[in-house]
Amino acid sequence: MKKIVAWKSLPEDVLAYLQQHAEVVQVDPAQHDTFVAALKDADGGIGSSVKITPAMLEGASRLKALSTISVGFDQFDVADLTRRGIVLAHTPDVLTESTADTVFSLILASARRVVELADWVKAGEWKQSIGPTHFGVDVQGKTLGIVGLGRIGGAVARRAALGFNMKVLYTNRSANAQAEQAYGARRVELAELLATADFVCLQVPLTPETKHMIGAAEFKSMKKSAILINASRGATVDEKALIEALQNGTIHGAGLDVFETEPLPADSPLLKLANVVALPHIGSATHETRHAMALNAAENLVAALDGTLATNIVNREVLKK
Numbered sequence: 001m002k003k004i005v006a007w008k009s010l011p012e013d014v015l016a017y018l019q020q021h022a023e024v025v026q027v028d029p030a031q032h033d034t035f036v037a038a039l040k041d042a043d044g045g046i047g048s049s050v051k052i053t054p055a056m057l058e059g060a061s062r063l064k065a066l067s068t069i070s071v072g073f074d075q076f077d078v079a080d081l082t083r084r085g086i087v088l089a090h091t092p093d094v095l096t097e098s099t100a101d102t103v104f105s106l107i108l109a110s111a112r113r114v115v116e117l118a119d120w121v122k123a124g125e126w127k128q129s130i131g132p133t134h135f136g137v138d139v140q141g142k143t144l145g146i147v148g149l150g151r152i153g154g155a156v157a158r159r160a161a162l163g164f165n166m167k168v169l170y171t172n173r174s175a176n177a178q179a180e181q182a183y184g185a186r187r188v189e190l191a192e193l194l195a196t197a198d199f200v201c202l203q204v205p206l207t208p209e210t211k212h213m214i215g216a217a218e219f220k221s222m223k224k225s226a227i228l229i230n231a232s233r234g235a236t237v238d239e240k241a242l243i244e245a246l247q248n249g250t251i252h253g254a255g256l257d258v259f260e261t262e263p264l265p266a267d268s269p270l271l272k273l274a275n276v277v278a279l280p281h282i283g284s285a286t287h288e289t290r291h292a293m294a295l296n297a298a299e300n301l302v303a304a305l306d307g308t309l310a311t312n313i314v315n316r317e318v319l320k321k
Contacts, residue, residue: 001023002022002023002043002305003022003025003041003044004018004021004023004042004043004044004045004301005025005035005038005039005046005047006018006025006027006045007028007029007045007046007050008046008048008050008069009026010046010294010298011294011295014291014295017295017298017299018046018302021302021305022043022302022305025042029050035056036056039057039060040059041060044064044066044067044301045065045067045301046066046067046068046298047068047069048068048069048070048297050075051075052076052077053077054077057081057084064085064305065086065088065305065309066086066088066089067090067298067301068090070091071099071152072090072233073205074205074233076088078314081318082315082317082318086318087304087313087315087318087319088313088318089297089301089304089313089314090297091293091297091312093151093312094289094293094296095283095284095292096151096155097155098284098286099152099155099283099284100155100156100158102231102282102283103201103257103283104156104160106231106255106256106257106279107144107199107229107255109255109277110227110229111137111139111199112136112137112139113134113136137225137252139164139166139199140164140165140166141164142164142166142167142199143166143167143168143169143197143198144156144157144160144168144198144201145169145170145171145193145194145199145200146169146171146201146203147190147193147200147204148170148171148202148204148205148232149176149179149185150203152203153172153201153203154176154178154179156203157170158182160183161182161183161185162183167186168183168184168185168186169188169192169196170186170188170193171187171188171190171193194218196223197222197223197226198226199226199227199228199229200214200222200227200229201229201230201231202228202229202230202231202232202237203231203232204236205232206232206233206236210233210236212236212237213236214228214237214241214242215237215238216244219241219244220245220250223251224249224252226251226252227252227253228242228251228253228254228255228256229254229256230258231256231257231283233258234256234261234262235260237260239259242254242270243273246270246275246276247269252275253276254275254276255276256278256279257279257280257281258281259278262281263280296312300312
């Protein structure tokens with residue numbers, strides 16, 4: 001019987017589904033040696049939020065597939081997995097709408113100072129009608145610049161254009177004809193997007209090319225009234241440069257669901273800035289979506305081990321080996 005290592009707690013029905021197809025060994029990834037030992041005689045693995053290094057896979061000669069319960073795959077050395085002939089699967093579709101909701105909640109909360117003013121009210125500070133010092137800025141009719149118009153970026157564009165009458169600019173490796181036709185999105189170079197957008201929204205995966213793609217120079221090229229929204233990966237932004245830009249008024253504010261170090265350290269200057277909305281990486285964190293992601297990842301893994309997986313493959317070139 002095939003053996004699967006699960007390094008994340010799974011819903012009961014998802015675990016039962018996997019157990020119909022293989023022996024499932026659940027491990028605590030904090031017990032590193034036990035985890036690595038379990039991988040050595042496993043056929044497949046499923047989990048998320050843990051760095052899987054090449055060293056951890058040495059001697060895992062039976063391993064044929066890994067399935068991450070996420071759309072991002074920066075926790076894996078994809079080239080190494082491909083060299084070993086190990087299929088890596090992910091869950092790019094089922095979390096699109098929930099994550100786009102989170103992105104738009106950051107846009108609204110940052111623009112209208114929702115978190116800051118809610119805390120102000122709870123602190124008993126609301127003693128008279130508010131004045132300009134507590135005003136926010138409009139979202140409707142503004143310009144949204146999306147860096148990376150894939151699935152999630154497209155869902156954000158739909159909310160922006162159809163729900164808030166926003167102009168949508170985007171940068172992408174290729175044109176998104178559907179977004180252009182349906183939402184009036186316009187493809188531009190990054191420099192134009194940064195200089196023009198009222199909200200700059202990052203929706204790119206973390207790769208060597210995208211690491212720190214937004215730094216001091218990029219913040220200086222943005223409007224002073226601009227708000228940065230990041231719900232992709234924290235390291236796409238140079239966090240030190242972001243803190244300086246926020247402290248110095250180079251940009252107006254930021255709505256962040258991701259950070260270079262997670263959980264965000266308690267002494268981070270970001271936590272002291274009123275013009276920052278900081279969330280604990282909740283992008284897809286609804287009961288419905290997380291269950292759908294776990295089930296999708298389990299189905300991906302079973303199909304990969306059977307040699308029938310045709311979608312959701314990160315390293316498709318491994319199939320040519």
